[in-house]
Amino acid sequence: MVDDDFMNNSHAHLSVPDEFYMELALAEAKGAAAKGEVPVGAVVVWQQEVIGRGCNRREERQNALCHAEVLAIEAASSRLQSWRLTDCDIYVTLEPCIMCVGAILQARMRRLVFGCLDPKAGAVESLYRLCDDERLNHRLPATGGVMATDCAFLLADFFRRLRHQKNHVQTAERWPSPVEGA
Numbered sequence: 001m002v003d004d005d006f007m008n009n010s011h012a013h014l015s016v017p018d019e020f021y022m023e024l025a026l027a028e029a030k031g032a033a034a035k036g037e038v039p040v041g042a043v044v045v046w047q048q049e050v051i052g053r054g055c056n057r058r059e060e061r062q063n064a065l066c067h068a069e070v071l072a073i074e075a076a077s078s079r080l081q082s083w084r085l086t087d088c089d090i091y092v093t094l095e096p097c098i099m100c101v102g103a104i105l106q107a108r109m110r111r112l113v114f115g116c117l118d119p120k121a122g123a124v125e126s127l128y129r130l131c132d133d134e135r136l137n138h139r140l141p142a143t144g145g146v147m148a149t150d151c152a153f154l155l156a157d158f159f160r161r162l163r164h165q166k167n168h169v170q171t172a173e174r175w176p177s178p179v180e181g182a
């Protein structure tokens with residue numbers, strides 16, 4: 001009885017730490033890596049519930065729009081039957097690009113949480129600061145650096161493996177095996 005009471009009255013009101021949802025976004029990213037996609041994952045959260053998930057599918061779909069954030073937003077909008085995701089937060093493993101910050105702003109989302117920085121394309125801190133650009137009519141509170149080490153490791157590991165594979169292929173091309181030459 002005491003435990004039930006504790007759960008009902010106290011736990012239900014505790015906010016869920018950002019790391020909890022970032023773990024889920026990381027799981028999405030790992031799924032992308034397994035399919036040979038650059039590992040970026042995202043989840044959209046509404047009232048503490050995940051209502052949209054997405055991972056980078058650019059290669060699979062051969063579509064430049066298929067970033068993790070866009071797919072997660074698409075899923076969330078379809079779930080809520082609304083393009084307005086006003087009370088939703090998005091968690092993404094990598095600092096979003098121009099397109100994705102644009103999509104998050106368009107969806108009027110409440111908050112953005114991301115993992116590691118993207119020095120080459122990030123539009124929150126690295127290259128642009130779209131979340132607090134006063135010329136836009138929507139402000140987007142953003143928190144970066146959540147589980148940044150894990151998010152960055154996943155990307156670094158993916159590219160390290162890719163380079164290794166490429167070297168392997170190049171080596172094989174330079175020195176064809178005697179069997180193939182026979």
Ligand SMILES: [Zn+2]
Nearest residue numbers: 067096097100
């Ligand atoms: Zn993007």
